[in-house]
Amino acid sequence: MKIKTLIFLFCLPFISNSQLNCKNGKNAEGGKTNSCIHKNGKISTLETWDLENRSGDIYGYNNLGVEIFHYDLRKFAGHASVEINYYPNGQVNNLYYSSAPDGGIQFYRYRHEFDDQGKQTEYSNESQPDGFPSLITFIPDSLVKQKEIIIKKPETINYSIPFQTEFVIINETSKKVKIILKAQKNNLIQLNDIEVELLPKEQKIVDRRILSEKFLAQENAYILEFIKVKRLKFKSIIALPTHIDNKKTYTWHVIEK
Numbered sequence: 001m002k003i004k005t006l007i008f009l010f011c012l013p014f015i016s017n018s019q020l021n022c023k024n025g026k027n028a029e030g031g032k033t034n035s036c037i038h039k040n041g042k043i044s045t046l047e048t049w050d051l052e053n054r055s056g057d058i059y060g061y062n063n064l065g066v067e068i069f070h071y072d073l074r075k076f077a078g079h080a081s082v083e084i085n086y087y088p089n090g091q092v093n094n095l096y097y098s099s100a101p102d103g104g105i106q107f108y109r110y111r112h113e114f115d116d117q118g119k120q121t122e123y124s125n126e127s128q129p130d131g132f133p134s135l136i137t138f139i140p141d142s143l144v145k146q147k148e149i150i151i152k153k154p155e156t157i158n159y160s161i162p163f164q165t166e167f168v169i170i171n172e173t174s175k176k177v178k179i180i181l182k183a184q185k186n187n188l189i190q191l192n193d194i195e196v197e198l199l200p201k202e203q204k205i206v207d208r209r210i211l212s213e214k215f216l217a218q219e220n221a222y223i224l225e226f227i228k229v230k231r232l233k234f235k236s237i238i239a240l241p242t243h244i245d246n247k248k249t250y251t252w253h254v255i256e257k
Helices: 002-016 141-150
Strands: 022-026 032-037 043-049 055-061 067-074 079-086 092-100 108-114 120-125 162-171 177-183 194-198 203-212 222-226 234-238 242-244 247-256
Touching (some): 055 079, 067 092, 067 242, 067 247, 162 177, 162 194, 222 234
Antiparallel strands (some): 022 032, 043 055, 055 067, 067 079, 092 108, 108 120, 162 203, 177 194, 177 222, 234 247, 242 247
16 A cells, blocks of 8 residues: 555656646648647647648747747657646646757757746757757847857858748637738738638648748738628737748737737
8 A cells, every 4th residue: 555655646746747638639731739728728839740740840838828939840850859848727837859860969959947827937958069049939139149140151152041931820719710911012022912711720821931041021021900700809919930940930829809
C-alpha cells in the first residue's frame, strides 16, 4: 500500500503539468490538428500538420486570444519539435523547442517560460552555433535591429534572397464571417481586393507574396473589412507578426464584438 501511495505522489507533478482539455481535428487542407483550450474556452495552443504529416506549425495564445509564440515543425530532413507544459487554467507554463538538420553540428534549442496569464517571464537560447533571432517570434525589435547591424552579408554575394510575406485569418467565433481584404497602394507590388468567407473556427492563408530581400508590411498590403450581416457584429485583432528565416506571417483573429 505504501509503495502504491509513493508511486501516486511521485506522478502528481507530471499530471498537473498536462493539458487535458485538447481535441483532434483536421484543417482546410485535410491535415491533422490538435487544439488545447484555456479555461475560458479560447484556444491556448494549436498544432497543425500538412496532409502528409511531414511539416506543420505550433501556435500559442494567451487567454485573450493574442499570439505569444509560433514555431515551424517537421518530421523530415532532421526534425523540429516542441514540448509544452500547461497551467491548470490551460495557459502554457513552459515550452522547449528543438530543431536540427540530418547532418552537421548545428542545432537550435529555445526554452520559454510564461506566467499563468501568458506573459513571458524567462527565455534561454541553447543553440549551437548561436541561434538566429529571426527564429524567435517575440524578440524585442531593438534586439533584432542590433543583430541586423552586426550580421552583414559578405560583399561578394551579389544575388537576391526571396522573402515571403504570408497573410492569415483565423475565425475564432462560432459564426460564419465574410471579409474583404482591401488592397493598399504601395511602391513594391500591385495588389487586388480579396473576398474571403470563413466557417466557424476556420483558419485560412489568404495570400502569399514574395519579394526580393523585402517583406511586405501589413499596412502597405491589406486592411481588413467585414461584410455586414444582420444582428452580427465582428471585429479583428492583428497579432504581432511572426518571423522565421525568410518568412513573415501576419495573422488577424476575428472575434465577436
